[in-house]
Amino acid sequence: MSKTILVYCGSSKGHNPIYEAEAKALMQAFKKYDCKLIFGAGSVGIMGVLADEYLRLGGHVIGVIPSFMEPWEVKHKGIQECYVTETMHSRKQKMAELADGVIALPGGFGTLDELFEMLTWKQLDLHQMPISVLNTNGYYDHLMAQLQHMVDEGFLKSPNLEALQVETNPAVLVDYIMGYEPEKMEKKWIYRG
Template identity: 55%
Template sequence: MKNILIYCGSSYGNNEIYNKTAQEVGETLAKQDLRLVYGGGKAGLMGTVADAVLDNGGEVIGIIPSFMEAWEVQHTGLTECIVVESMHVRKQLMAEKADGVVALPGGWGTLDELFEILTWRQIGLHRMPVGLLNTNGFYDDLMMMMNKMVSEGFVRAVNLNFLIIDDNIESLLEKMRNDATEGEIIGKRIERA
């Protein structure tokens, strides 16, 4: 794994632990020479992760739709910033550039991206490891819901196993590397629909 796609909030949340963890994630990515791929924003946890990677000598690729430029949310200090025409193209290109995905706490957009990338894995469009960083138990209730989806027959257990969960970024990345080296990541690039 070289390029890690991060999904996270464009807000900070109500607990400082989320911003502190986003800072740690960025520092860890830079220390491990992993390039950040993300949505290109400067606000909230997104901006914190990007700034931490850059402040520690790492590289950041941001991908942002053109309509968001008018909102002045684009991070202007990135290694590379790609402006695309739509959210759909943004998500596609972020996935194409990634070798692994990690979701931090966030809102609707984070969940949308997380479930879309899991769905793409389920239907065979990629084989990247997908991680969930469960900071402060943020995703505990979601994990219960996903287990309910399995027990009620709407998600197969093997597909739930695509999601690697941990509350520590270093051990999460290690688990993802192990997943990637166990023959799971063969031709992992996203196929164009």
Template identity: 55%
Template structure:
């Protein structure tokens, strides 16, 4: 588990805890000899975690679609940068070069990426561990909704179990490194009854 794909906000949020968490996350990734893979942004939590990794001597791989370059949000100091044509290619390449995924607080994009990578896992397209860092209870309402999806029969418990949730990044990464996932054959997610 070397390359950690981090989904997170292009905004900082209103509470300092989100900024501080991103800084601490960057330092921890370096301490654990992990490479950050992310969307190549210089703004928000994205920029903060990348800066923290770089300032502590770590490596950062960014993937950005070419149309976003004109908005001048691309981080200019990354170890590696991949420019792709579309958002879909961005998400695919980030997943291909990563060994694990963690979502920090964020908005639409973060949720889009998180649910897509979980869907890919459910379909058997990858076996990476996927974690949700629930900083400051940020994801409590989402976690409640996910449990309701299981309760109402729209999500199987085995699929919910694919998502590791923790409020401490070090604990989450340790759990993800120790996780063993059985093969999840394509087609098993369909209830044919």
């Protein structure tokens, strides 16, 4: 069964070529299941690597970009579908509406913003999609330590952290998403004290 998977990632490639290589490996894993790719519509950085590789493999690529970014001339010209939204918020909403699952690759503020919004929405039971990070080269190790610290200090429920799948192997990550069964989220906000 094919799924449409939303990938958040950087508009830079990073300093280590492993990030580009693992992004390509992820697209090869997508092709095994004939998944559709949703991404930020960019032609630069890891975004461009994903789109170029998946198009090369014959995959279907969907971009979503806010209108104010169009004049920057970073929109990928070769993708099959592209939605233009009014705002960054409506961009994130549209991406989520189209998706069956979420993967965050290495990236910057934008990637983390998107990842945490989807985790927050999941905690609030606004969706039941799998959310994951591809922890290439240990990129997310420090973030995962911070999230565990939040659990240890009582600001995050352990089951909600466990809803974030962390994987280092692109093929294993795609297998996880394809076989995903929704888990019960902890509604921490309904408890006093």
